[in-house]
Amino acid sequence: MESMLDFDKQGGLVPAIVQDHKTKEVLMLAYMNKKAFEETLRTKRACYYSRSRDKLWRKGEQSGNIQNVKEIRIDCDGDTVLLKVEQVGGASCHLGYRSCFYRKIADGVLIEDSVKIFDPKEVYKP
Numbered sequence: 001m002e003s004m005l006d007f008d009k010q011g012g013l014v015p016a017i018v019q020d021h022k023t024k025e026v027l028m029l030a031y032m033n034k035k036a037f038e039e040t041l042r043t044k045r046a047c048y049y050s051r052s053r054d055k056l057w058r059k060g061e062q063s064g065n066i067q068n069v070k071e072i073r074i075d076c077d078g079d080t081v082l083l084k085v086e087q088v089g090g091a092s093c094h095l096g097y098r099s100c101f102y103r104k105i106a107d108g109v110l111i112e113d114s115v116k117i118f119d120p121k122e123v124y125k126p
Contacts (some may be wrong), residue, residue, distance in 0.1 A: 001103050002073055003077070004076055005034075005036075005037060005057065005074060005079065005081065006077070006078045007033065007034050007080045009077075009079045010079060011031055012033050012034070012092060013031040013032065013049060013051075014031065014032055014037070014079050014080055014081055015029060015030075015031055015079075015080050015081070016029070016030045016031060016032045016046075016048060016080075016081040016082075016083055017029055017081070017082045017083070018030065018046065018067065018083045018085055018092065019082060019083070019084050019085070020029065020084075020085065020086075021070040021071060021084035021085055021086060021088055022086075025098075025099060026099065026101055027067075027085070027087060027092035027093075027098070027099045027101075028044075028092045028100040028101075029100070030048040030049075030057075030059075030097065031048060031049050031051060032047075032048055032049055032054060032081060033049040033056075033058060033088065034050045035049075036056055036057075037081070038056075039056065040072070040083070041072070041082065044068060044069045045059070045060075045066055045067065045068060045069065046058075046059040046060070046066070046067035046069055046083055046085060047059065048088070052102040059078075059092075060088070060089065062119070062124055063089065063094075063123045063124070064088075064089050065087065065088060065089035065090065065091045065118075066088045066093065067085040067086070067087055067088070067092065068085060069083055069084070069085055070084050070085060070086055071083075071084040072084075084107070087088065089117075090117045091117040091118055094120060094124070095116075095120055096116040096117055096118045096120050096123075097114045097115075097116055097117065097120060098114060098117060099114065102114035
């Protein structure tokens, strides 16, 4: 496991691109430290490192929108992970959208082109 990823190159973290295993839609980008990567390997459920909270973040622990990992790929430099997942619950974005990439630029304007699946105010209560 040590040689799979180079965690030292980027200060202990590697980017994790998350893609729907069937549709190939890019759902999100997160970061993993060594512990998050090892837990993901062990449980086959996506676990990331939250930079803002400085702790492991088990995807879906509050929302129920978990990611079952179907395949893990490592890039040629050994410093980026691609997770192909089954997105349970429909939404990967903490703002309630299926994908974190729910906006696009059209004619120089940023527009939303997705529908919210859930209201984050109802899911993430203090």
